[in-house]
Amino acid sequence: MGREFIEIFEEWAKDYDESVAGQDPQYAAVFANYEGILNEVTARSTGTVLEFGVGTGNLSEKLLQAGLDVIGIEPSQAMLDIAKEKHPELTVLEGDFLTYPVSDTPVNTIVSTYAFHHLTDDEKAIAVKQFKEILKENGKIVFGDTMFASEIEKQAMIDSAKEKGFSALAEDLQREYYPIIDTLEDIFTTNGFDIEFKQMNHFVWIITAIKNKE
Ligand SMILES: C[S@@+](CC[C@H](N)C(=O)[O-])C[C@H]1O[C@@H](n2cnc3c(N)ncnc32)[C@H](O)[C@@H]1O
Numbered sequence: 001m002g003r004e005f006i007e008i009f010e011e012w013a014k015d016y017d018e019s020v021a022g023q024d025p026q027y028a029a030v031f032a033n034y035e036g037i038l039n040e041v042t043a044r045s046t047g048t049v050l051e052f053g054v055g056t057g058n059l060s061e062k063l064l065q066a067g068l069d070v071i072g073i074e075p076s077q078a079m080l081d082i083a084k085e086k087h088p089e090l091t092v093l094e095g096d097f098l099t100y101p102v103s104d105t106p107v108n109t110i111v112s113t114y115a116f117h118h119l120t121d122d123e124k125a126i127a128v129k130q131f132k133e134i135l136k137e138n139g140k141i142v143f144g145d146t147m148f149a150s151e152i153e154k155q156a157m158i159d160s161a162k163e164k165g166f167s168a169l170a171e172d173l174q175r176e177y178y179p180i181i182d183t184l185e186d187i188f189t190t191n192g193f194d195i196e197f198k199q200m201n202h203f204v205w206i207i208t209a210i211k212n213k214e
Pocket of ligand 1: 002003005006009052053054057059073075079095098112113114115118
């Protein structure tokens with residue numbers, strides 16, 4: 001479950017760092033302020049951090065530089081190999097948002113950037129329920145990802161991509177499970193989190209979800 005897009009990342013891994021640097025015009029707006037997004041997720045993280053979908057390890061690098069203990073989880077072998085090559089000191093384990101080697105280490109923060117939308121909304125709810133179990137008291141989830149204020153806004157972004165001739169972006173926005181903010185809010189609050197949203201570019205928002213006491 002949740003691994004249906006891995007082939008895309010096996011292919012994309014070798015050029016991925018060029019895309020995030022804005023060199024692919026179709027994705028330039030998606031990756032606008034990429035460094036700022038990673039910095040903001042890092043600034044909100046504490047203690048032992050479990051990172052999902054590490055890709056080539058760009059967020060992991062910032063978390064390590066901030067002195068945090070990072071356990072990375074990544075399902076694509078090609079991405080995982082690059083992350084390990086760039087950061088030999090990083091622990092990266094094979095796994096995904098739903099199935100991962102759980103250690104006994106209590107986790108303070110669960111982070112991810114540009115990855116949670118690979119799960120359907122039902123899978124997102126299962127993942128969040130599991131995260132609550134492994135987070136320490138007052139633990140938090142900090143995710144940066146593409147999401148939309150409404151279905152109307154999402155359709156407008158798809159139409160705009162088509163008008164610009166960005167067919168790969170338009171297909172991506174229709175193929176993967178980019179959520180509506182109200183849906184995410186419902187998933188997190190139902191599973192016992194207080195959640196905040198902050199917009200970082202035309203596509204990406206950061207969500208910070210803090211585990212309730214109850
Ligand atoms: C767009 S890349 C983001 C990489 C990195 N987090 C970043 O911000 O640059 C998406 C990553 O999520 C991974 N991924 C895809 N499906 C996943 C899943 N079900 N669980 C965890 N990671 C997944 C991909 O293999 C890829 O490395």
